[in-house]
Amino acid sequence: MSMGYERRWETRRQPGGSAADEARDSYYGLPAIHKPHWKWSIVLYFFLGGISGASYVVASLARLFGGPEMRPVARAGRYLSFLTVIPTPLLLIYDLGRPERFHHMLRVLKLRSPMSLGVWGLIAFSLFSGLSALIQAAQDGLLGRRGPARLLRAMPDRIIGLLGSGPAFFLSGYTGVLLAATAVPLWTKNFLLLGPLFLSSALSNAVAALFVLLTATRQAGSHALERLERLDRLALLAELALLLGLRANSGPVIGRPLDEGRLGQAFRGVLGAGVVGPLLLQALARRRHSGMAQALRLLAGLLVLAGGFLLRFVLVFAGHRSADDPQATFELARKR
């Protein structure tokens, strides 16, 4: 990385047409815009941040409206939210070109910069997530009986949960706006769909993670698990509709990265194994009883989680591919 010079023309178009063809409607097939440098740390951040926000929302709603049988869901949701939010700032800082300057993000708040808003939203949400997890720990008796534990137990956890659900949803969904507000054709073309897609996928991921955790630890009763599964179904159906909408809205040229090569396979994998597969497994499990059904549901949950990670991988890297495709950029900049 210390070479001091860059090669910038390695992203040439696939071999095929002549230079004359290329020079007619693009500059030798070279990218017309620059792609972001985001790699796996950002994919992981999108994944964990989504789960953290959505599991906080699930925990808050379960606590507010779920009654006593949803208490285990609320407890697990609060812990899960806190545990998954801890690594997120580290992943973001790791991604910076100059990590030691991460605090420069805190100089300003810019309403038209989703990244600036996201930093402040993440800070606000972490406070809520941490506080709710502490309250939960105090309620569970993990912090002893006196002093601060007593103070925490006296806090209005339901109201805090309700207030924190705003930033929680923000954290799960703003990432779609972050991608949309760029010149990357695939992202900006789908500017209305990306936020809802991130949100519904975050919700299905969080519910699946809670389902798996609660089943594995035998913490929740069958009523609670049933309700979680119902919510998972709704979130997955929303995700399915949004994924199909994303493909259709992208059109033949801009949507190419979702069709071709490994990324295309991965996108179809998200659709098949990450969304449709779990829906089918859950439907199958409803017809059966006993251990078999349990195993099917667990498998569905794990597939949803894998699909959620893969979806974010596909969105980020298909964006790279899209930015490298001058035809996509020009198509976007022609149609007004």
Next chain:
Amino acid sequence: MTARGPQGNGRAGTTGARPGALGFLTDTTLCIGCKACEVACKQWNQLPMDDFGFTGYSYDNTGDLGATTWRHVAFIERVSDREGRRPTRLKAFQSNWLMMSDVCKHCVYAGCLEACPTGAIIRTEFDTVVIQQDICNGCGYCIPACPFGVPALSLTDGKAHKCTLCYDRLKDGLEPACAKACPTDSIQFGPVEQLMERAKRRVADLHAQGVTEAYIYGDREVGGTGGIEGLNAFFILTAPPEVYNLPAQPELPQRKVLPAFLSTAAAALGLGLAALLSLRRR
């Protein structure tokens, strides 16, 4: 290629440039492809070399704007048919080659500036767009937020870099190094309003001389569209923008922020309601 002439929709030649804004007019019909601007820029700004190699498709071995290349001369060989033969009749100006010195456009409303979460990118007193190197933390968000693919992260220092329109020289009353070095005055520096008047006259002249393809790239009709409201560094071109790797009708990416947040909020409401109904006690 419709509506790209100066008669388009009445927005040709208009720009939202603020009074007193300084900028470039790069008249590609005068460019001889000598790359003096690239060299002058590297020297003045003390930018390291790029990869020393051959692209293999034209005299352009620079390839693209980047962290260490703030002027880039594009070479487009005009070929007439699928077999790649040259036209036998030479066109007026630039023979069979189009040459164009590309640069940061110093947009009137700049995607990079709006995206920057640290406030490192500022609009200067000259209405140019500059990245403050002591602030940038290399988050890289300005890179995909530029509709023209200008800024880039440096491999050596991890920060984003691009043309400063020679901020230091402007402060001392000098013109930018590239404009100073350009032997044909293809790169002209001055107040944007004056440059735009000059560009309009030049395009009219070119039309009179038979180069009817000539037009301004960087007004509100082409190049400075979609909320960008014009480019302070603009161009006179003689082929469709795509040929020079430029978008015809770019849009300010931040236009999407509010609607995208609204659709996300609507989804949050819907999903929150679904969660409430699924999880509630019954």
